[in-house]
Amino acid sequence: MRPVIREQEFADRWKKVQALMEEQKVDLVAAYADDRYVYGQAYSRWLVDYEPQFEAAFVLVPAVGEPCIITGAESVEFALLSSKCRNVKAIWEFLHPDEEYPYCQVTHLDSVIRELEESSGRKIINVGIAGKSAVPYDLYRTLTGRFGEEHLVDMDASMSMLRAVKTENEIEVIRYAYQIAEAGMQKVYESIREGITEREIAAEAEYVMRKMGAEGMGIAMMVNSGPENTSPILSRTTFRRIEKGDLVVATIAPRYEGYHGAIGRPFVLGTPADDIKRYIELVMYAQEETRKMLRPGVTAREMDAVSRKYIEEAGMGSHFAYSGIHSTGTIEFEPPILSSKLDLTLQKNMVFSIDIPMFLNDWGGMRLENGYLVTEDGCEALCSCDVNYKKESL
């Protein structure tokens, strides 16, 4: 049986959010959601198991009672069927301006707010916004128009920290998401051969992951080969054909029950060039030394420093192009993101991706990314970190 997020989890989350709202003196949380690959469903999935398609939405959490969803006319029955919300309304502000929905009941934000005020017995004055950086200008203006800009509170940081320590139920689901990711990566490994295209490799790996139950990907799968295509941090998967001696880099983040397994691997078809062999061994070493540090009580700063240390010592620091350690969950790349500016002490049951990057070289680039669960006194790998990263031994 595949694990699922149980009903009770959602009720527990609403209580956590409502406790946070009490603390921050906020009368309503409006969490934004859309069909963006990376960030789109982060909050809506966690709050009410809703994954928007096509139309955007806000999940509204009142101080008392159950959340509701406001969205466009095409999503009402979809949200009622697939989410945990029993109250879903189409509102004019979300409607596609060029379409006509002559038969759909559409209402205004104002009347939804009045209903929530009645059902919760509480006037809504201060509103917390989650996912603010993605909220479109016009929708945000709808909120400032109704509540006044001075009453909108950015709750992104505090809301996303509610997701940082995972529950047992979430851990079950995340374990399975990583199993899917690992099966996909194994398929990448098996598929690499002379003449196959990057896109064909992605097709093979996605097929395996979808068959295991992946809903989709938390970022479009990246398979890249050769110096030019592997050098940038992000990429498009192309029709380039793999050649002997090529470096091939794959990044995979399948989503299952709203949760992501995120892994990345370099491979070499045939015998790697000396320098590439050395760099692969270096990122493996940095990954392993970083893993050894991962435990409750260590700080974000210490983790960030160790992840960069060995790469910097080798004179490759400028190719460690971003912050390498981040949580994974309903976003494949979510807060906490461990950087030198973050005040955070790690706790048991946080889940982290350790992503050692070495991009932007003449010879190309790579990442080695694994997932770990923070345990009582260390960490546990959520994927087999010694997966064969090469087609021939180094």
Added chain:
Amino acid sequence: MRPVIREQEFADRWKKVQALMEEQKVDLVAAYADDRYVYGQAYSRWLVDYEPQFEAAFVLVPAVGEPCIITGAESVEFALLSSKCRNVKAIWEFLHPDEEYPYCQVTHLDSVIRELEESSGRKIINVGIAGKSAVPYDLYRTLTGRFGEEHLVDMDASMSMLRAVKTENEIEVIRYAYQIAEAGMQKVYESIREGITEREIAAEAEYVMRKMGAEGMGIAMMVNSGPENTSPILSRTTFRRIEKGDLVVATIAPRYEGYHGAIGRPFVLGTPADDIKRYIELVMYAQEETRKMLRPGVTAREMDAVSRKYIEEAGMGSHFAYSGIHSTGTIEFEPPILSSKLDLTLQKNMVFSIDIPMFLNDWGGMRLENGYLVTEDGCEALCSCDVNYKKESL
């Protein structure tokens, strides 16, 4: 050989946009792009062949000279490699607030604008925004802060109309996108059997489409079965197992070279119930009668009316839940969207999806969606419209 969009196409598009800018007295176009499934890459793909991942971007088109891209720190080399832009800048306004990029050169919008003013020899005062409905509040504020709200012009309608009549090169690519979609749908048909899950069917179809070269999907693939799951307009593909007699509905929109083939089909495993058989015949009839009307010179209103006519006459009008005819291109569902409020006369080389919906019934729902190219004196189907829609004959 798979068709591609050739270099010259992009140069031609820049000229078209610059002519429109001249007309609208606009000194710069800022076209927004992000990793949204449906709308994300609409403009950036058409303008400069750029498909953002993870970080959002603006494509800036000056009155004279080539477009440039402004985006986040992780996308610069990616955009330089994969897009037609030779000028890509990371700007602070796009950076992830929690990450650190100690080695990336980051600049401000202001200095990019000054550079564009110098290279074009023209002061930038009025700025046209494309994709405005998706632009996040903070990014939009960056633009209003720099230019003043009174100098921002919503160019969504006029810019998207530049894409409405397809070129010969685009038609080649679109034909192939529809071939991919049709192969995917054929695989749905072949995969339907007792006991298979909706998600497994999607896995099979996506595999076929990805192997043919699909980059991804313009909307997450929807495979739904049974009364409950087929009833809503939008859906999540679930683990429900197909049973004998089930209605199964699939909607597919693979993307190839930035262009989409969008098709939707009902299937029945076994012998359909009498009413479902009647409704399938009705949507087929409505589809065919609408197709017969599709030609240069007909108006949007006439097309919308005929698409609804037969469904309404059968007393099912309220289940025709949205506007059924729309263009497809770099969005699987893009303007022009043919509604009773649109003033538009159809032209040769427009591409339309005729989507006859019948949703929100006790017995479930369905769409029958085909793609057509408007020709000299009629239209040409881009997919085989008589694909088997059932596993047993009606």
